[in-house]
Amino acid sequence: MTDFQKDGILQRLMQLDDDALALFGLSQRFEITIVGGSALIITRLTPDTRFTTDIDVLKASQELEQLLERYDMNMSVSTFLYQYPHNWEKRRRPIPFDGQVIDVYTLSNEDLVITKLLAWRRVDKHDLTNMLATDCIDFDKLKSIIDDVTELRINLEDEEWNAFFSRYLAFEQGELT
Amino acid sequence: MRRLVFNRWIKRLLVELADTSSFNLRKFAAAAQKDIPRIAEPLLLYAYDTQITEKLLDLIWDKELLASYKTALQALGKKNLSEIALGSHYVPGLSREYIKILNSYRVAYQRPETVRESKKMRWERSRTLQLEKGVSAAEIYHALKLNPGNTNAYLKHGSLDKVSLETATAIMKFLYAY
Structure with a gap:
């Protein structure tokens, strides 16, 4: 096991859960939504050799925020939330995680694809190639999110949208460069 | 208490990320440009900290990565990576990918606390x-x-x-x- 692959990520989430249990008891439950590399690793949308050092947290219960940094979890990705599809939260799914007080979620596969198409770094292109290979994407669902003006188009400036849409078309054709 | 030294930590990270048993600059540079792009940033930070950046740059053929490396090196100047990481110092021009690695080191360093x-x-x-x-x-x-x-x-x-x-x-x- 390494700290940077699936078992290491789950161990960190478990320690976060134990901290929350110690601080807040059993009287309430908390939520955390993770994205990025750690989401791909946990949901096996990427080969087992994929790793991540930190865990990107898109959203978390306020009580958890003070604890996140201890486990190399950060919410810096939330600054890009304004670009994300509007209804990502309705499509998010739970990650199998036996937490005492924390429920862990991630985005739908299609929303994860969109975040990667938006970011478009070298690592994102690599991840998208792997996601294509796992055949886990519902392209009809992806198209419906992108076609819905209120989901994504409305969040982006014209230039951002044009760049995103070109990448989406290339992705749909399996022609990532 | 013995504390985690940056270049040893990042060397261990690189070996794990590359899923090998030993460090090899040439192989890691190739991996960064082919099948393990995420190794790129820690590799540069290791090279910077151990003063082998010129050797690393000579192994980079990917123009996008080379440009990214040069931008990062310019931002780092002659700063000490441990000090940046442990002091959470802001480094203008250093991209988020490098900052994340430094943050990870700080978290690992502070693990006893x-x-x-x-x-x-x-x-x-x-x-x-x-x-x-x-x-x-x-x-x-x-x-x-x-x-x-x-x-x-x-x-x-x-x-x-x-x-x-x-x-x-x-x-x-x-x-x-x-």
């Missing part, structure tokens, strides 16, 4: 539960097969060094379930 704080949280909760439920230390160390002396010292006196984080967590969960 984090563990201590976590044990303290578990101890405080355990004491509350123990008093509420009237559970003796003997019941706890018998049920969990723990060392009696250490368990007593931990529960009665808050001697955090007497138990591991796993044991502190197990005691807390035992008391919740009691």
Whole structure:
């Protein structure tokens, strides 16, 4: 096991859960939504050799925020939330995680694809190639999110949208460069 | 207490990320440009910290990566990476990917303090539960097969060094379930 692959990520989430249990008891439950590399690793949308050092947290219960940094979890990705599809939260799914007080979620596969198409770094292109290979994407669902003006188009400036849409078309054709 | 040294930590990170048993600059540079792009940033930071950046740059054929490396090197100037990481210093022009690596080092470096704080949280909760439920230390160390002396010292006196984080967590969960 390494700290940077699936078992290491789950161990960190478990320690976060134990901290929350110690601080807040059993009287309430908390939520955390993770994205990025750690989401791909946990949901096996990427080969087992994929790793991540930190865990990107898109959203978390306020009580958890003070604890996140201890486990190399950060919410810096939330600054890009304004670009994300509007209804990502309705499509998010739970990650199998036996937490005492924390429920862990991630985005739908299609929303994860969109975040990667938006970011478009070298690592994102690599991840998208792997996601294509796992055949886990519902392209009809992806198209419906992108076609819905209120989901994504409305969040982006014209230039951002044009760049995103070109990448989406290339992705749909399996022609990532 | 021996502290985590940056270049040793990042070298270990690189070896793990590349899924090999030893460090090889040439192989890692190739991997960064082919099948393990995420190794690129830690590789540059290692090269910078060990003063082998020129050797690394000579191995980079990917123009996008080369440009990114040069931008990062310009941002770093002659700064000390450990100081940046441990002081959470802002470095203008250094991209988020590099900052994340430095943050990860800081978290790893501070792990002893984090563990201590976590044990303290578990101890405080355990004491509350123990008093509420009237559970003796003997019941706890018998049920969990723990060392009696250490368990007593931990529960009665808050001697955090007497138990591991796993044991502190197990005691807390035992008391919740009691």
